[in-house]
Amino acid sequence: MSAAVKSSxxxxxxxxxxxxxxVGVLRxxxxxxxxxxxxxxxxxxSDNFLTRSNLENxxxxxxxxxxxxxxxxxxxxxxxxxxxxxxxVALAGIVTAKVVGAADPWLGVAAGLATGAALGLGNGIIxxxxxxxxxxGTLSTTFLIRGGAVLVTAGGLVTIVDPxxxxxxxxEIFGVQVSIVVMAATxxxxxxxxxxxxxxxxxxxxxxxxxxxxxxxxxxxxxxxSTFVLxxxxxxxxxxxxxxxxxxxxxxxxxxLEFTVLAGIVVGGxxxxxxxxxxxxxxxxxxxxxxxxxGFTLLGLDPIYQQIVQGAIILAAVAVDAWSxxxxx
Amino acid sequence: MITAxxxxxxxxxxxxxxxxxxxxxVELTSVSKRFAGVQAxxxxxxxxxxxxxxxxxxxxxxxxxxxGRVLVGAVRPDAGQIRVAGQAVSFRSxxxxxxxxxxxxxxxxxxxxxxxxxxNVFLGVESRRRFGRVDKAGMSRRFADLADxxxxxxxxxxxxxxxxxxxxxxxxxxxxxARKADLVVFDEPxxxxxxxxxxxxxxxxRRLAATGTTVVFISHxxxxxxxxxxxxxxxxxxxxxxxxRTSEESEASLVEGMLGRSLERMFPARPPRPRExxxxxxxxxxxxxxxxxGVSLRIASGEIVGLAGLVGSGRSELLHAIHSGAxxxxxxxxxxxxxxxxxxxxxxxxxxxxxxxxSRKDQGLLMERSASxxxxxxxxxxxxxxxxxxxxxxxxxxxxxxxxxxxxxxxISSPVGTLSGGNQQKVLLARCLLDRPAVLLADEPTRGVDxxxxxxxxxxxxxxxxxxxxVLFASSEIEEILELPHRALVLREGRIEAELExxxxxxxxxxxxxxxxxxxxxxxx
Numbered sequence: 086m087s088a089a090v091k092s093s094x095x096x097x098x099x100x101x102x103x104x105x106x107x108v109g110v111l112r113x114x115x116x117x118x119x120x121x122x123x124x125x126x127x128x129x130x131s132d133n134f135l136t137r138s139n140l141e142n143x144x145x146x147x148x149x150x151x152x153x154x155x156x157x158x159x160x161x162x163x164x165x166x167x168x169x170x171x172x173x174v175a176l177a178g179i180v181t182a183k184v185v186g187a188a189d190p191w192l193g194v195a196a197g198l199a200t201g202a203a204l205g206l207g208n209g210i211i212x213x214x215x216x217x218x219x220x221x222g223t224l225s226t227t228f229l230i231r232g233g234a235v236l237v238t239a240g241g242l243v244t245i246v247d248p249x250x251x252x253x254x255x256x257e258i259f260g261v262q263v264s265i266v267v268m269a270a271t272x273x274x275x276x277x278x279x280x281x282x283x284x285x286x287x288x289x290x291x292x293x294x295x296x297x298x299x300x301x302x303x304x305x306x307x308x309x310x311s312t313f314v315l316x317x318x319x320x321x322x323x324x325x326x327x328x329x330x331x332x333x334x335x336x337x338x339x340x341x342l343e344f345t346v347l348a349g350i351v352v353g354g355x356x357x358x359x360x361x362x363x364x365x366x367x368x369x370x371x372x373x374x375x376x377x378x379x380g381f382t383l384l385g386l387d388p389i390y391q392q393i394v395q396g397a398i399i400l401a402a403v404a405v406d407a408w409s410x411x412x413x414x
Numbered sequence: 415m416i417t418a419x420x421x422x423x424x425x426x427x428x429x430x431x432x433x434x435x436x437x438x439x440v441e442l443t444s445v446s447k448r449f450a451g452v453q454a455x456x457x458x459x460x461x462x463x464x465x466x467x468x469x470x471x472x473x474x475x476x477x478x479x480x481x482g483r484v485l486v487g488a489v490r491p492d493a494g495q496i497r498v499a500g501q502a503v504s505f506r507s508x509x510x511x512x513x514x515x516x517x518x519x520x521x522x523x524x525x526x527x528x529x530x531x532x533x534n535v536f537l538g539v540e541s542r543r544r545f546g547r548v549d550k551a552g553m554s555r556r557f558a559d560l561a562d563x564x565x566x567x568x569x570x571x572x573x574x575x576x577x578x579x580x581x582x583x584x585x586x587x588x589x590x591x592a593r594k595a596d597l598v599v600f601d602e603p604x605x606x607x608x609x610x611x612x613x614x615x616x617x618x619x620r621r622l623a624a625t626g627t628t629v630v631f632i633s634h635x636x637x638x639x640x641x642x643x644x645x646x647x648x649x650x651x652x653x654x655x656x657x658x659r660t661s662e663e664s665e666a667s668l669v670e671g672m673l674g675r676s677l678e679r680m681f682p683a684r685p686p687r688p689r690e691x692x693x694x695x696x697x698x699x700x701x702x703x704x705x706x707x708g709v710s711l712r713i714a715s716g717e718i719v720g721l722a723g724l725v726g727s728g729r730s731e732l733l734h735a736i737h738s739g740a741x742x743x744x745x746x747x748x749x750x751x752x753x754x755x756x757x758x759x760x761x762x763x764x765x766x767x768x769x770x771x772x773s774r775k776d777q778g779l780l781m782e783r784s785a786s787x788x789x790x791x792x793x794x795x796x797x798x799x800x801x802x803x804x805x806x807x808x809x810x811x812x813x814x815x816x817x818x819x820x821x822x823x824x825x826i827s828s829p830v831g832t833l834s835g836g837n838q839q840k841v842l843l844a845r846c847l848l849d850r851p852a853v854l855l856a857d858e859p860t861r862g863v864d865x866x867x868x869x870x871x872x873x874x875x876x877x878x879x880x881x882x883x884x885v886l887f888a889s890s891e892i893e894e895i896l897e898l899p900h901r902a903l904v905l906r907e908g909r910i911e912a913e914l915e916x917x918x919x920x921x922x923x924x925x926x927x928x929x930x931x932x933x934x935x936x937x938x939x
Contacts, residue, residue, distance in 0.1 A: 283794035
């Protein structure tokens with residue numbers, strides 16, 4: 086009998102006792118080490134990687150993603166989920182383009198931001214007061230918003246003729262691209278909000294243990310809803326940048342952005358289950374994925390493998406997160 | 415195959431009943447288990463006889479349930495050996511234990527409510543005919559035998575959701591037997607049962623033993639243990655005190671063995687009652703959707719009041735109703751004489767009411783965040799300027815409080831989940847203290863903490879009262895109700911059924927009221 090018991094097929098090799106610590110360290114600093122290794126490898130492997138123009142190119146290309154992902158980090162840490170960011174980027178870009186055409190660039194950006202904030206507020210209300218799960222709630226609003234965008238544009242392009250609007254996406258200030266400066270400021274602000282303010286503490290508490298936060302007197306629903314507003318605002322800004330970059334706006338902009346954003350957040354080591362994570366992690370995560378794609382191009386590798394590599398990296402990041410948590414008793 | 419299958423799956427031959435009683439079924443040798451800094455079991459040596467009812471008693475936190483969970487494979491011991499029928503085993507899951515013939519009847523039953531009794535009994539072990547068709551007729555025959563064995567008189571087609579709790583327990587036992595278990599572990603099986611249902615369950619337990627099944631019976635109802643057990647093991651602080659025949663024990667001797675120390679040494683001296691009776695908390699006929707039915711109470715500043723009652727009597731519900739208006743349909747709350755409108759935990763906090771919730775893990779702490787962050791969570795505005803947290807004042811505030819509570823100062827930056835249960839509870843208490851509450855509501859303040867931490871939590875509650883707070887604590891541990899408060903309130907079915915003054919609080923008086931008109935096994939009078 087004992088032999089049967091011993092050879093029985095209960096196997097849980099990973100989250101047991103001593104293994105937990107190294108896995109925790111992996112989650113904590115895995116992205117930093119991976120980032121450095123990849124950066125050094127690419128610098129050595131390709132002459133074109135470590136050049137100002139290539140790095141600036143990566144940053145400028147990733148600016149909209151970084152902005153949206155930084156705000157998305159707050160949503161995730163608060164225990165939420167925002168799938169609608171790609172759709173908001175599209176609609177906000179269209180609104181921006183239309184207002185730029187009708188009035189002036191500043192009003193256009195303001196209108197884009199307002200659109201994003203309003204849509205984010207809608208998401209926030211639906212998922213808190215409306216009690217719809219964030220996943221399903223923002224999945225629904227994704228369709229609603231994309232549909233609205235098609236309706237507004239009648240399926241066509243909105244072209245921006247005002248040349249001064251191009252500054253946001255294409256111009257330079259002090260020798261650096263404007264979009265990078267805007268991105269750095271936004272990401273820095275969001276990082277500060279999460280890491281150093283009472284609001285940030287509330288976000289960690291709400292995502293980490295909702296009932297504990299509630300009993301401690303934290304306004305759980307307001308904090309959760311407000312992270313969606315920030316996410317909408319960030320998507321609005323990203324929409325304006327993208328519209329400025331290509332001088333047009335259309336309903337099919339930023340399709341799939343939500344997945345790129347989510348991938349960056351997870352690869353950075355922010356827990357998909359809420360309550361743990363940081364904006365700097367997301368920055369590293371997004372740039373890590375961007376560097377891989379950049380590497381494929383620079384080294385002339387077959388782009389077919391690009392998606393496969395990306396998928397494997399995301400899977401590894403999520404698994405490390407799951408293993409580093411104590412198994413539910 | 416037409417041979418009858420013996421109930422016991424072990425290879426032991428079916429001897430006379432006498433021989434079976436004397437054979438060893440399970441033997442534990444220096445089994446130890448440690449959870450997050452608490453030694454739950456210390457080198458337990460234990461022999462369980464085949465076909466006997468082996469009772470296990472001890473205080474809350476003595477390690478009874480952990481021992482039961484080790485037996486059924488739900489918990490892996492850190493050290494020690496387990497032998498079943500003489501052979502060493504190592505259970506890595508409840509499945510392994512079941513293969514060895516051991517299973518448990520959990521406090522919360524795991525049945526499929528929308529399926530029939532028959533389906534539930536044979537879930538996962540359905541007899542099959544060719545092509546995987548379920549053999550209904552064969553199962554019905556076996557069902558009749560099993561139902562007979564446990565005394566179930568419900569048709570096999572009945573849906574489990576329509577059954578009483580006691581019948582569901584029987585279904586669970588039948589399920590164990592259908593899996594050829596010959597050792598069944600009951601963990602507090604009567605906690606949620608009525609008096610009549612309890613009698614029936616004890617009857618079933620005896621019946622199981624009579625048919626050769628070994629029963630491990632974990633309970634803190636000593637009368638039941640004495641009535642149903644052949645032998646009884648007393649645990650204290652995770653250690654084995656003694657195992658003897660129940661005929662050699664009395665309730666008094668069991669209690670002495672369980673506590674093993676005088677109550678006076680465990681509990682600090684009660685402070686004198688406050689002289690001026692200024693009411694800090696007044697609750698007027700509060701009723702809730704959660705079952706509280708017109709409760710009124712008044713607690714003076716500096717007074718400590720204990721709230722007793724069985725599981726389900728509404729203790730937590732009452733505390734939450736006062737703290738945050740949870741489920742309140744009518745009634746009023748006043749703090750320091752002024753009426754308060756309390757609709758959320760925030761309102762409660764503003765009114766000067768702090769709550770130490772029952773579950774640290776689910777309602778209290780952010781386990782991945784630091785101890786200091788957890789302490790200041792309720793008072794973030796106090797350590798921030800323009801919404802920006804000032805780390806230095808955060809650390810100063812947290813360190814000051816935590817030192818007062820006797821937690822090593824250096825550890826306040828480590829994740830609170832890495833601290834022991836007692837230290838976690840101190841962190842949570844520190845959060846309450848930071849509110850400088852006029853009223854502290856504590857729900858099971860010493861649950862899952864070791865003896866040393868218990869003592870300091872008692873001292874803390876007393877010093878808080880001495881500083882003028884009104885303290886209302888709910889506890890399942892009768893000694894706490896006996897030794898700590900100035901006054902005890904006994905809840906039953908959402909109503910305060912008795913108010914006992916210091917000196918008049920006795921276990922007998924409390925339990926009599928808590929259990930209702932017909933006390934369990936006791937004489938009425």
